[in-house]
Amino acid sequence: MRIRIIISTSCAVLAAVGVAVTTAAAAPAAATSAAAARPGAAAAGAGTRGAATSHAATSQAAAAPGYRMACPPARPGQARCYAMWAPQTPVNRAIAAGRTGSAATPAGWGAKDIEAAYKLPVARNPHQTVAVVDAYSTPHLASYLATYRKEYGLPPCTAASGCFREVNEQGTASLPPSGEGTGWDLETTLDVDMASAACPECRILVIEASSQNLTDLATAENTAARLGANAISNSYGAREDGYAMTLAGAYNHPGHAIVVSSGDSGFTSASFPANLDTVTAVGGTELARAKNTRGWAEQVWNAGGGAGGSGCSAYVPKPRWQHDPHCSMRTIADVSAVAWNIPIYDAFYGGWGLVGGTSAASPLIAGVYALAGNAAKTAAGFEYSHAGSLFDITAGNNDLFAGTGAQCGGDYLCVAKKGYDAPTGLGTPNGTGAF
16 A cells, blocks of 8 residues: 655654655644743633523634634644644633623533543542643632633632642642743643543543653653553643653552543654553544534544644554554554643633643543543553444544645544544543443
8 A cells, every 4th residue: 555645754663554655844843932922911700600600602713713722833842732722812801791691601612522522520529539630830820720610600610629629740738849931831721621621520630740851751650650640641742752752650559540642643653651562643624514413413523733643653553452453553643632632720821711622621531530530440452442432533634744644645643534543533422431
């Protein structure tokens, strides 16, 4: 089989895929970070309206323009957060002016929409803990989380009640330097919101690494497992290489579900640590309401200059539970979840905004693992024997160059197909049966 791939990537990856290659120019430089375009701080009281309102969320096609990468490109030996961001300026102005109703209602898919789209039994209390691993500290994180949960009618989750805990990479209360303006603060805010949406009754443990260095993040990962997190989300990555692979052991903790974003650069080189066979690699989708039995339509996320990551590892052998034919090594992703048009609240960036990226999908799936309550008994690859409990995504592609799937010759490595495909894996949650 010969597939014409228009991408700059490593010869090792292409050899693993086993295809003939035509190399083209690299993709345009990444968008400037969210921090570079931060609006004025939110007006006092913005986003702290009363009871949750009805959220007639717009479809992904109506998402606000102007998305930017939250985090700038990382240096060697560091990870980049996988999130994009756009402000909801009209909404924040309406809230600041004391208006109510639709003008002051955040756009996008809120917690109740996610619950409905994935048929999640969120009333269940599984007595589980979801950990999110991120870099730097996020001042006022508990307050931002409280605003999100109140907006969407979720129960409070506070430090005083024991539901919310924030520690450094060693597991102690002395937090690392502030990450405000780095983009990692937006990332952390998104992570706790998505974990909340998937499992409102779960405890949330935030592990904040001293920096975005892969070594610090690996230390934080080990701490999350040591402190007893049932599911651990990692919404970041770096290009796989020999150095990154020396840290693979930090993401191997039997009895803990370790979940990792697949990346936001479409079909390309595999991302570490999503490439590991000890984790669940999570791709991204776009949701829209539909007049069908499910009530929702879903396709591969490819919008706003980003797309859910997929790739073929050059370092990790094919796991025994993966059987796709055109990648002789580990294929990314395993499953997927919504990664576009997600509202979050962060006052440092002006209040309510919309985010995109597989950074949303990873903590959501970690929350689903916790909601299922089976993390201690499942291992990576569990979904492959429970694909019947997933919504198979058969539309869209993650070809960032042409948007047609030509980048992989129309193959399942970048185009959604019936059954397994790399951009969305086996599909998205249909309840908790696959987790």
